[in-house]
Amino acid sequence: MIGSKIYMKVRARADKQLEVKRSVMADMRRLTHMFCRFRSVASSKYSSRFPANVEVSVLDMFKRENFEILELAYADYTEMRDGEDRREKSGLALSVYYLLVKAAKIVKVFHLKNNDDARAVQTGDFLDVLHSCKHELIGGAIYNTNKKRQTKLRRVESLPLLSEVQKLKAYICTSMSALTEDNYLHWTSKEFVDLRDLACARLTLFNARRGGEPARLHLTDWVDGCNGVWLDKQRIENMSAEEREIFEKSFVMYQTGKGANHLVPVQVPQDTMPALRKVTDTATRIQCGISEANVYLFPSTLASEANVSGWHALNRVCLKAGVEPHTLTATKIRHLASTMFEALELPEKKESLFTHIWATQERSMNPFTKHR
Secondary structure: OHHHHHHOHHHHOHHHHHHHHHHHHHHHHHHHHHHHHHHHHHHHHOOOOOOOOOOOOHHHHHOHHHHHHHHHHHHHHOEEEEOOEEEEOHHHHHHHHHHHHHHHHHHHHHHHHOOOHHHHHHHHHHHHHHHHOHHHHHHHHHHHHHHHHHOHHHOHHHOOOHHHHHHHHHHHHHHHHHHHHOOOOOOOHHHHHHHHHHHHHHHHHHOOOOOOOHHHOEHHHHHHHHOOOOOOHHHHHOOOHHHHHHHHOOOEEEEEOOOOOOEEEEEOOHHHHHHHHHHOOHHHHHHOOOOOOOOEOOEOOOOOOOEOOHHHHHHHHHHHHOOOHHHOOHHHHHHHHHHHHHHOOOOHHHHHHHHHHHHHHHHHHOOOOOOO
């Protein structure tokens, strides 16, 4: 019941179906691990409350009187043990805490729907205790994750080397050209996967997007980009020559970003256009074993209806290019892009013009942006 309720959000985010599916699977695995440890602690240390002839239920985790058992199970699950050294897995601790809150709320609503007010109140009391003990459970995890974000990820030595970035870019562009310009190449799923990974990695790094964003672009996004639905032709005609040149050579697609309330642009460089035309060609997709029901721009093969994993696509391309995958990730490229832009030291006039042009176009192209 808990898993089905969590999975209901797939309906609200149909374009993120694969990501939501994996997220729900991870949540249910974590909840199962928590229950297994809860049952183990209850049977071994609280045998008077849970004798051998009494089965420990999942609902027992969401009772106020069993909170101390849950705390022990939580600590056991979120600890990293290296000999006598014990450290908290901060990311896992945060995920499990908020998962318990989510599951408890689902259980409370379940009891309310069944007119079981006593159990609903009991679960509500558990939630109150869980909220009150939030700092004790995840205070250290919040501090550690914030400290890591502010220090380790922003250190200059953690940024990718420009030589490595240039090496990867040269490999991607050369490989895409070799695949698309060979008129005698017999296309199979192997060649399709190679070109798909190259184009997906190129868009991800070029736009400094999160690893999973360009990977879930739809074919409809490509069609809209080809038709120029996001570009206001009348406004482009009224621009100066410098501004018009920027937009006339632009190919823009839009997709949902991290949240659900805004769209983010994905700009396609000219060197990637032939590759995208090939991976969207209907005859090529059928020949390479892509399901006709697959609606993604970067589809998985073997008649799957899912999209490729952006992280795995970039990882494979890095390995083939002779670049260490852990040094060139989507997250590190995002940090590098922001750092380089800050270091450009553009004249104030040019920087304001650049910001003004794109901000103006963003407002005109993004239907979720409020006009002022």
